[in-house]
Amino acid sequence: MLADPTTCTAGLKAALSLGFTKPLYGVASCGTTDFSKNAATYTGGVTLTQGNVSPTGDDADAKIFTQAMDKNGKKTEDLFHAVDGFQTVINVYTALKTVPAPATTESLSKALSTNKTHAFMLGPDAHFTCDGKALRASRGLPGMFAPGNQEFAFIRREYEATSLTWSTHLSWASGSASAVCLRLSRRVVSSR
Amino acid sequence: MTNCANKAVTSNSIAVLLGTVGNDNAVVAVTGKAGVPLVVNSGFSSDVLKAEGKAFIFSSSGVSGMLAIAKTVQEKGLKNVALVHVNVSGAIGVVKATEAGFKKAGLTVDVYPVPYPSPDLTSTLSTITAPRPKRSSCSRTRPPARRD
Numbered sequence: 001m002l003a004d005p006t007t008c009t010a011g012l013k014a015a016l017s018l019g020f021t022k023p024l025y026g027v028a029s030c031g032t033t034d035f036s037k038n039a040a041t042y043t044g045g046v047t048l049t050q051g052n053v054s055p056t057g058d059d060a061d062a063k064i065f066t067q068a069m070d071k072n073g074k075k076t077e078d079l080f081h082a083v084d085g086f087q088t089v090i091n092v093y094t095a096l097k098t099v100p101a102p103a104t105t106e107s108l109s110k111a112l113s114t115n116k117t118h119a120f121m122l123g124p125d126a127h128f129t130c131d132g133k134a135l136r137a138s139r140g141l142p143g144m145f146a147p148g149n150q151e152f153a154f155i156r157r158e159y160e161a162t163s164l165t166w167s168t169h170l171s172w173a174s175g176s177a178s179a180v181c182l183r184l185s186r187r188v189v190s191s192r
Numbered sequence: 193m194t195n196c197a198n199k200a201v202t203s204n205s206i207a208v209l210l211g212t213v214g215n216d217n218a219v220v221a222v223t224g225k226a227g228v229p230l231v232v233n234s235g236f237s238s239d240v241l242k243a244e245g246k247a248f249i250f251s252s253s254g255v256s257g258m259l260a261i262a263k264t265v266q267e268k269g270l271k272n273v274a275l276v277h278v279n280v281s282g283a284i285g286v287v288k289a290t291e292a293g294f295k296k297a298g299l300t301v302d303v304y305p306v307p308y309p310s311p312d313l314t315s316t317l318s319t320i321t322a323p324r325p326k327r328s329s330c331s332r333t334r335p336p337a338r339r340d
Contacts, residue, residue, distance in 0.1 A: 001261060014314040047261075049257050052256070085251075087251040088231055088249075105227035154263070
């Protein structure tokens with residue numbers, strides 16, 4: 001498993017040179033053009049995942065995202081690398097847009113810390129509050145999916161030989177109410 | 193990274209600092225004191241996790257992507273995972289945050305931190321495939337492999 005974008009391509013190339021046949025997994029930000037080119041030749045199969053709805057699907061947020069990428073001339077295969085940054089910019093903008101001028105440390109921190117029922121970009125339809133319930137030890141992490149304690153949506157991008165498929169999942173239910181911060185709608189988003 | 197953070201907060205033009213930072217522990221030490229909220233995109237260190245009111249994540253974060261891998265691996269019926277990640281605080285924090293998810297999925301994880309940059313991971317992957325004694329722990333970190 002290749003857990004970060006700085007090691008993905010080197011790890012994949014090493015696997016190819018060693019004749020590895022075990023399946024490889026990585027985070028979506030691994031999916032650069034160079035990585036994709038090599039992944040298509042790896043016989044063990046390569047799967048990338050990301051915790052959001054498919055940015056190339058029919059979700060309204062996804063359409064905003066792809067339009068923004070198209071406007072800047074980005075190819076579809078580059079989209080996944082940009083999701084976290086795009087989510088962050090949109091979500092922070094939404095959180096801060098009500099801060100009165102002039103902004104101060106206190107007003108900015110308060111807006112980021114107390115923002116409630118905020119639509120979570122590419123979430124899917126997830127809402128969060130910063131009340132510390134997402135991860136009790138970390139009140140600053142409203143958008144983080146508490147490990148193993150709630151449902152979350154994720155996409156999978158699978159390279160098998162020369163084919164590439166994407167799928168969307170809603171998964172990992174457990175019902176541990178104490179850790180639940182996000183409210184997810186049970187909506188499977190189609191991918192293309 | 194500390195110098196970079198100092199330049200940012202002393203520029204007097206930044207209200208909120210956004211970005212993906214490998215060594216975010218160094219950055220949050222500076223931004224936290226300066227009163228500039230830090231918003232990280234995906235990775236995070238334990239220092240960021242502890243920086244209540246000073247650091248935030250508003251993305252789905254690397255954690256959910258990693259847990260999606262755990263779920264996928266579980267569905268495939270696999271049991272053992274060798275996890276390679278760059279040895280910086282922002283990646284270490286994510287790996288630690290996801291350990292519970294991997295354990296929940298019934299997976300055994302061997303962690304292989306590698307230095308940045310590591311353009312050639314052949315020796316690391318050779319280590320992963322080498323025969324080894326039977327293990328008893330659920331998760332452990334192996335020392336960084338020798339670089340080629």
